[in-house]
Amino acid sequence: xxxxxxxxxxxxxxxxxxxxxxxxxxxxxxxxxxxxxxxxxxxxxxxxxxxxxxxxxxxxxxxxxxxxxxxxxxxxxxxxxxxxxxxxxxxxxxxxxxxxxxxxxxxxxxxxxxxxxxxxxxxxxxxxxxxxxxxxxxxxxxxxxxxxxxxxxxxxxxxxxxxxxxxxxxxxxxxxxxxxxxxxxxxxxxxxxxxxxxxxxxxxxxxxxxxxxxxxxxxxxxxxxxxxxxxxxxxxxxxxxxxxxxxxxxxxxxxxxxxxxxxxxxxxxxxxxxxxxxxxxxxxxxxxxxxxxxxxxxxxxxxxxxxxxxxxxxxxxxxxxxxxxxxxxxxxxxxxxx
Ligand code: AMP
Ligand code: MG
Numbered sequence: 001x002x003x004x005x006x007x008x009x010x011x012x013x014x015x016x017x018x019x020x021x022x023x024x025x026x027x028x029x030x031x032x033x034x035x036x037x038x039x040x041x042x043x044x045x046x047x048x049x050x051x052x053x054x055x056x057x058x059x060x061x062x063x064x065x066x067x068x069x070x071x072x073x074x075x076x077x078x079x080x081x082x083x084x085x086x087x088x089x090x091x092x093x094x095x096x097x098x099x100x101x102x103x104x105x106x107x108x109x110x111x112x113x114x115x116x117x118x119x120x121x122x123x124x125x126x127x128x129x130x131x132x133x134x135x136x137x138x139x140x141x142x143x144x145x146x147x148x149x150x151x152x153x154x155x156x157x158x159x160x161x162x163x164x165x166x167x168x169x170x171x172x173x174x175x176x177x178x179x180x181x182x183x184x185x186x187x188x189x190x191x192x193x194x195x196x197x198x199x200x201x202x203x204x205x206x207x208x209x210x211x212x213x214x215x216x217x218x219x220x221x222x223x224x225x226x227x228x229x230x231x232x233x234x235x236x237x238x239x240x241x242x243x244x245x246x247x248x249x250x251x252x253x254x255x256x257x258x259x260x261x262x263x264x265x266x267x268x269x270x271x272x273x274x275x276x277x278x279x280x281x282x283x284x285x286x287x288x289x290x291x292x293x294x295x296x297x298x299x300x301x302x303x304x305x306x307x308x309x310x311x312x313x314x315x316x317x318x319x320x321x322x323x324x325x326x327x328x329x330x331x332x333x334x335x336x337x338x
Contacts, residue, residue: 035054036057037050037053038051043069045200046199046201050065050183052194054207055190055191056192067182068179068182071175071179072175075096075097076171078168085171088163088169089123092165093161093162094160097159101161103171106280106281107173110284110288113300114289114292115292116152117259117289117291119151120169120170121167121168122257123169124166124167125147126170129255131244131255132255134253143261144262147260148259148260149259153167154167173284173288176200176202176283177202177237177278177280177283177284180235180279180283183199184204187207195207201243203235203236204279205233205235207233208233210232215271215311215327217242218242219242225330225331226331226333227330227331227334228330230326235281236282237274237276239287239290240270240272241254245264258291259291265290265291267293268294268313269290269294269297272286272290273309273310274301274307276307281304282306288300289301289308289310294310297310307319307322308320309327316337317329317336317337319336
């Protein structure tokens with residue numbers, strides 16, 4: 001009898017052990033998957049946020065922020081002494097790092113393909129407008145002296161970059177997207193499950209499944225969303241008049257400049273969002289398409305195989321064909337154009 005009890009007890013222990021063996025891994029996995037990190041910082045003159053889930057999420061968030069800081073301080077900043085762009089702008093000729101070179105080359109490609117709508121050589125015009133700190137527009141003489149194409153006066157020979165007389169580089173239109181590319185590389189290395197990392201108007205969506213991204217109200221900025229885009233992993237960048245501007249005598253002067261006129265773009269658009277599988281491309285195209293306007297901007301996105309959402313001052317929303325069904329308007333003062 002005693003022996004029988006022992007056998008039953010042994011069998012029960014065995015069954016429990018087997019069940020526990022099956023359960024421990026999924027339970028561990030469950031907790032690993034629920035690991036989450038949120039982090040906020042300020043780099044590249046804008047707010048950076050990271051929302052990461054999966055193993056090593058905290059370390060990954062730290063690494064992403066470090067990488068963005070390094071990219072800014074050593075490569076792209078116009079104002080940080082010792083950065084590639086600072087030194088290049090000061091000296092007119094400079095041997096840049098591979099990271100900066102890759103960003104310059106991709107940017108110059110989009111400058112060319114957009115017919116100079118994107119022009120990373122208009123640093124002096126950007127400084128003249130200094131939209132963040134100005135309250136009145138510069139004089140016509142001042143803008144006339146700096147308007148016109150400049151990117152063709154940037155030449156690249158291996159890592160040595162040379163600027164034409166009076167050309168200064170400004171990577172404000174592409175840097176945040178490039179930072180998102182660095183963030184993606186770090187997420188891929190660290191093996192996190194999902195990440196949403198936003199650097200100002202550029203966002204990295206990393207991981208499997210779908211993500212929703214709010215499109216900021218062109219009137220009030222990012223606090224309100226006028227539409228929600230559902231999309232897979234990739235990059236989404238928005239250029240909008242609301243991001244940086246001042247109002248003077250009833251007119252809005254914003255930070256996206258038309259190199260041809262020397263003035264802020266005034267073509268009826270108030271926001272352009274581009275979805276791409278490259279961060280720098282989504283950022284470069286959002287600015288380029290804003291300057292190009294609705295028709296030429298749409299054509300450029302199609303040429304690059306990117307999806308886009310254009311919003312006009314009168315509240316009409318235009319999209320490339322591939323994205324229309326993924327966009328849901330949540331503010332009834334906006335509507336699809338057709
Ligand atoms: P984004 O917010 O990406 O559209 O970039 C706007 C920033 O790019 C501005 O704040 C300027 O620093 C710079 N910028 C403005 N207009 C242009 C332009 N036409 N081409 C290249 N960079 C520009
Ligand atoms: Mg841009």
